[in-house]
Amino acid sequence: MTAPDPKTKAEIEDQRPAAPPGLLSHDERNRLIQRGVHGLYRWYLSVSQAKRNWNPDLAFDWRKLRQDHSADVHRVIEGFFAVEQYVPDYTELLIKMFRKEHGRSHFQIRWGAEEEKHADLWYNALLFMRQRSPEWVRDYMQHLRSTAWEMLYDDPIKSTAYVVIQERATQLNYLNTALLAEGKMAGFEDDADPVLAHAAKTIAVDEAAHYNFYLECLRLYLYYYPARTLEALHQVISDFAMPANRYIPDFQSFADALVKTCIYGPREYARDVLQMVLDNLGIESRRALDRGIKASRNIPDGDTGELRTSAFFTFFDYEVIEDAVKRLFTRVKGFEAKVGFDALDPTVFVPSGMGSD
Ligand SMILES: [Fe+2]
Numbered sequence: 321m322t323a324p325d326p327k328t329k330a331e332i333e334d335q336r337p338a339a340p341p342g343l344l345s346h347d348e349r350n351r352l353i354q355r356g357v358h359g360l361y362r363w364y365l366s367v368s369q370a371k372r373n374w375n376p377d378l379a380f381d382w383r384k385l386r387q388d389h390s391a392d393v394h395r396v397i398e399g400f401f402a403v404e405q406y407v408p409d410y411t412e413l414l415i416k417m418f419r420k421e422h423g424r425s426h427f428q429i430r431w432g433a434e435e436e437k438h439a440d441l442w443y444n445a446l447l448f449m450r451q452r453s454p455e456w457v458r459d460y461m462q463h464l465r466s467t468a469w470e471m472l473y474d475d476p477i478k479s480t481a482y483v484v485i486q487e488r489a490t491q492l493n494y495l496n497t498a499l500l501a502e503g504k505m506a507g508f509e510d511d512a513d514p515v516l517a518h519a520a521k522t523i524a525v526d527e528a529a530h531y532n533f534y535l536e537c538l539r540l541y542l543y544y545y546p547a548r549t550l551e552a553l554h555q556v557i558s559d560f561a562m563p564a565n566r567y568i569p570d571f572q573s574f575a576d577a578l579v580k581t582c583i584y585g586p587r588e589y590a591r592d593v594l595q596m597v598l599d600n601l602g603i604e605s606r607r608a609l610d611r612g613i614k615a616s617r618n619i620p621d622g623d624t625g626e627l628r629t630s631a632f633f634t635f636f637d638y639e640v641i642e643d644a645v646k647r648l649f650t651r652v653k654g655f656e657a658k659v660g661f662d663a664l665d666p667t668v669f670v671p672s673g674m675g676s677d
């Protein structure tokens with residue numbers, strides 16, 4: 321192999337797509353996002369296998385599940401069961417969307433396998449609650465599965481923003497179900513059920529892990545593509561609804577039961593879902609995001625969206641994101657050192673050039 325001709329090298333440099341001074345090219349940003357997600361996934365897999373490898377049939381004492389829950393609690397469980405029946409669609413569509421990205425596509429396969437256990441857990445819960453016959457549960461499942469869930473967005477950043485909110489909402493639903501099953505929800509003390517509490521807590525831990533994974537993905541997008549990501553987040557928040565609400569028969573009675581049991585409603589969504597997501601992204605409030613989006617729309621957007629980006633910096637804390645992304649790369653570095661990747665092909669943080677340093 322001969323050394324490259326210096327002229328050819330210079331020519332290659334000339335042809336490199338011009339990025340504004342101090343900013344990384346789109347290719348470089350995409351590479352960094354994908355390296356970060358891939359490193360995160362390898363770490364995630366190790367934790368998932370070590371700590372969350374539970375079995376939906378054997379991890380719970382199903383025969384001891386109560387059979388006399390109140391109608392509202394039963395309706396809630398039936399609703400959870402219904403939402404999780406669309407797992408094959410959620411998984412298939414996300415794998416397809418990210419199939420070219422090593423870490424993210426492998427994560428979607430793993431995520432689908434974890435969500436599939438949730439579907440089977442709620443299937444078992446419905447059967448053992450015995451308020452519906454096994455035939456009824458099977459027929460209901462067939463009915464739900466006769467319609468395929470369709471992806472709401474064809475854009476990877478919007479899809480990621482959506483799952484961040486959705487996973488946090490799901491986690492909150494299960495955490496509050498666990499509280500209810502521990503007899504801690506006013507008016508529903510008589511529904512206390514240790515088996516249900518154990519089941520809901522177990523799933524809530526998975527949902528927290530999913531939320532954190534998607535949140536890190538969204539932070540990477542936000543760090544390397546702030547304007548585009550804030551626009552995407554703004555749109556997703558504007559039309560957010562729980563998944564499958566269009567497909568589940570009599571969804572309203574499920575939503576009503578969630579509100580009545582204090583498990584989930586508009587107040588919980590605003591305070592414990594949306595505000596938490598915004599806090600984790602360095603955004604003060606929904607109103608601040610609205611204002612920033614409005615202000616940025618008055619600024620002409622060039623090829624790079626640079627001017628818009630500087631308008632966004634007035635209402636969200638870019639340093640929060642930069643610190644979070646640095647922490648992510650440090651976590652990945654630690655995991656890679658355990659395996660030996662650090663000496664071979666380390667994942668290295670590169671500043672976006674948009675921060676203060
Ligand atoms: Fe789930």
Ligand SMILES: [Fe+2]
Nearest residue numbers: 487526527530
């Ligand atoms: Fe999940």
